[in-house]
Amino acid sequence: MKPAYLLILITIKFTVLSIGLSITNCKAQNFDAPKIQISQDNNSNSNKCKSLYEVNNTLQKDPLNSNALFLRGKIKIEMGAFKGAQTDLSLALKDFKTKHRKEIFYLRGLSYYMENDFLNAISDFDSVIYLHPHHIDALWKKAQSYYFLGATTETIATLDTITVINPDNPITWHDLGALYYKSDMLDKAKDCFTKSLILNPRLSISYNHRGIIYENQEQYSMAFDDFTRAIQYDSSNVDAYNNRGLIYMLFEDYSQAESDFSEAILHSEDTAKEALNNRALARCILGNYEDSLEDINDLIDNYPFYSKAYITRGDIKEYMHDDSGACSDWQKAAELGNLIGIKYTQSACH
Structure with missing residues (x-):
């Protein structure tokens, strides 16, 4: 069979700890997927309908009234009618004397953004920035558009501009740090997270993400302290608990590790894959095989294509001297494309 269990822990360290330390969640905090919340307030909807009726009357008499077109475009965006808004706002822009030119470009850019048409959105946000170089909202949306296009260099450059204009916003520094992290510029990322924490010492997400960098740099005590602070300022921070x-696993304090993984699972809105996988490992090492298998089986039931779970269940079965069961799980992981599963199957299963 495969080498001693200590080597499995080393594999866990490099495949789970170093690579899986919530990297998928180390993202720009304000970079949510584009969405719009349409008001369900009856009075608000009634006012919109009344305003729409009034501007429609105006446009029947004066079809190119730029002010009315601007107002109708704005209402349509609030109602989620983005194509119609773009038509109205484009017509409004034909009036070169309109006093709403900056706002029209911004709203039309926003409508493109809501449709995931990020290139046209960037073009309009650039027009806003040309008219008002310190327009923070347009700069933010431009940065977000670049982010969704995968243009990391341009996103970083835009966020850099925001930090010059508004250097006291901790979220900007956090998001800039997250992007530097994604670009493997760890020292710059760490500096940005530190700057965000100077501005807001209670910003849990920055502690968590700086802790990830400390872990990558093998500064485990510093990482531990940051994860602890992240939990201190947000007791429901799933990633920080995990x-x-x-880190407790690395220090071989498996009881504390199990406790933290349990907290991560408790506070997760859905099944916390990493935490459930890791708790199964901790319980196995502690000799609690029944609960360990219950955890990993629960994980596989919820995520049948999660290859790492099959590696873990195979490790648990091997620890219980169920060699054929271990090979079966590693083979399943290999079939799902997991390189560790392929390696274990080739070296340990005959």
């Missing part, structure tokens, strides 16, 4: 649990 990450600190992995």
Whole structure:
């Protein structure tokens, strides 16, 4: 069979701890997928309908009234009618004397953004920035548009501009740090997270993400301290609990690791894959095989294509001297394309 269990822990360290430390969640905090919340307030909807009726009357008499077109475009965006808004706002822009030119470009850019048409959105946000170089909202939306296009260099450059204009916003520094992290510029990322924490010492997400960098740089005590602070300022921070649990695993304090993984699972809105996988490992090492298998089986039931779970269940079965069961799980992981599963199957299963 495969080498001693200590080597499995080393594999866990490099495949779970170093690579899986909530990296998928180390993202720009304000970079949510484009969405719009349409008001369900009856009075608000009634006012919109009344305003729409009034501007329609105006436009029947004066079809190129730029002010009315601007107002109708704005209402349509609030109602989610983005194509119609773009038509109205484009017509309004034909009036070169309109006093709403900046706002029209911004609203039309926003409508493109809501449709995931990020290139046209960037063009309009650039027009806003040309008219008003310190327009923070347009700069933010431009940065977000670049982010969704995968243009990391341009996103960083735009966020850099925002930090010059508004250097006291901790979220900007956090998001800039997250993007530097994604670009493997760890020292710059760490500096940005530190700057965000100077501005807001209670910003849990920055502690968590700086802790990830400390872990990558093998400064485990610093990482532990940051994960602890992240939990201190947000007692429901799932990623921080999971990450600190992995540090406990590294320090071979498996009981504390199990406790942290349990907290991550408790506070997760859905099944916390990493935490459930890691708790199964901790319980196995502690000799609690029944609960360990219950965890990993629950994980596989919820995520049948999660290859790492099959690696873990195979490891647990091997620890219980069920060699054929271990090979079966590693083979399943290999079939799902997991390189560790392929390696274990080739080296340990005959």
